[in-house]
Amino acid sequence: MAKYRNQLPQLGDRIFLTDGGLETTLIFHEGIALPHFAAFDLLKDANGRQTLHDYYSRYATIARSKRVGFIFESATWRASPDWAAKLGMSEAQLADLNRASIDMLLPLRHAFETKASPMVISGCIGPRGDGYKADAMMTAAEAEAYHGFQARIFAGSEADMVTAITMTYAEEAIGVARAAAGMPVAISFTLETDGRLPSGQPLGDAIEAVDAATGNAPAYYMINCAHPSHFAGALAGNERWLTRLKGLRANASKRSHAELDAAPDLDAGNPVELGQDYAALRARLGRRLTVLGGCCGTDHRHAEAIAMSCVPELAQAS
Numbered sequence: 001m002a003k004y005r006n007q008l009p010q011l012g013d014r015i016f017l018t019d020g021g022l023e024t025t026l027i028f029h030e031g032i033a034l035p036h037f038a039a040f041d042l043l044k045d046a047n048g049r050q051t052l053h054d055y056y057s058r059y060a061t062i063a064r065s066k067r068v069g070f071i072f073e074s075a076t077w078r079a080s081p082d083w084a085a086k087l088g089m090s091e092a093q094l095a096d097l098n099r100a101s102i103d104m105l106l107p108l109r110h111a112f113e114t115k116a117s118p119m120v121i122s123g124c125i126g127p128r129g130d131g132y133k134a135d136a137m138m139t140a141a142e143a144e145a146y147h148g149f150q151a152r153i154f155a156g157s158e159a160d161m162v163t164a165i166t167m168t169y170a171e172e173a174i175g176v177a178r179a180a181a182g183m184p185v186a187i188s189f190t191l192e193t194d195g196r197l198p199s200g201q202p203l204g205d206a207i208e209a210v211d212a213a214t215g216n217a218p219a220y221y222m223i224n225c226a227h228p229s230h231f232a233g234a235l236a237g238n239e240r241w242l243t244r245l246k247g248l249r250a251n252a253s254k255r256s257h258a259e260l261d262a263a264p265d266l267d268a269g270n271p272v273e274l275g276q277d278y279a280a281l282r283a284r285l286g287r288r289l290t291v292l293g294g295c296c297g298t299d300h301r302h303a304e305a306i307a308m309s310c311v312p313e314l315a316q317a318s
Helices: 022-029 040-043 046-066 081-086 091-103 105-112 141-156 170-179 205-215 228-235 240-244 255-261 270-284 300-310 311-317
Strands: 069-073 120-124 161-167 185-190 222-224 245-250 291-294
Touching: 022 040, 022 046, 040 046, 040 091, 040 141, 046 105, 046 300, 069 105, 069 161, 069 291, 081 091, 081 141, 091 105, 091 120, 091 141, 091 291, 120 141, 141 161, 141 170, 161 170, 161 222, 170 185, 170 205, 185 205, 185 245, 205 222, 205 228, 205 240, 228 245, 228 270, 240 245, 245 270, 270 300, 291 300, 300 311
Parallel strands: 069 120, 120 161, 161 185, 185 222, 222 245, 245 291
Antiparallel strands: none
């Protein structure tokens, strides 16, 4: 039985860190080629698994040292059938690697978790298409059928939850929420510089659409792969949907998706400034904003800065 599947500890007011930009860290800092941005390919051999082990350990160490929770997000953002086909993998290989992505996190949790730092294991589901564009859009039923492959594997594993990351339109998010097979599911939308989804839909409308179509199935919602300056204005009101927002995994860079896509370099931004941006959003939205991590361009330095700015006792001491 998964340890926290029936009661996710991050639903309270305790802060939980996540990791940062896994793929950008591996490519730009570790010098590892990732065809199609597919980090799950590293699970195929011992060297790749050690690289992922070391990556997660850096973040879990920060969380334990800061006495906050941590969410291990599996390296499976690209581990769905269409992307596996592009890598020449069979469906059986893909299933094995999805299972391996959770199995490798269990000893890490055992090694790092403490009473002050509970650690949740999440099965990561990414978009079927490009994470920066709402292209080749599916119906909710098509998305449920497609993402059901990964969701069923995670449901049969020791994962505590499923997290859909970088959703670009509401129908795909609805499909993932329905496919989650009774597991807790978090939905993370990505936003453009105007604070809207790549589909053009306002964030609040997307959250309300998913809730309406699924009976409020998601445990919570998040924003990822956008800089806080892109979406802070969209969070300025007092609408009810804002109470459903619980997590941030922002980019380090203020560049747009189009600019990031074309950039040959890594823009790591300013970790201290990003941490301050997170603290400002928590001050505005309240203590319910508890799941804090990074996306493209972020690494362990950003996680450290986020903790230092957002954990009250650390912020007061600095």
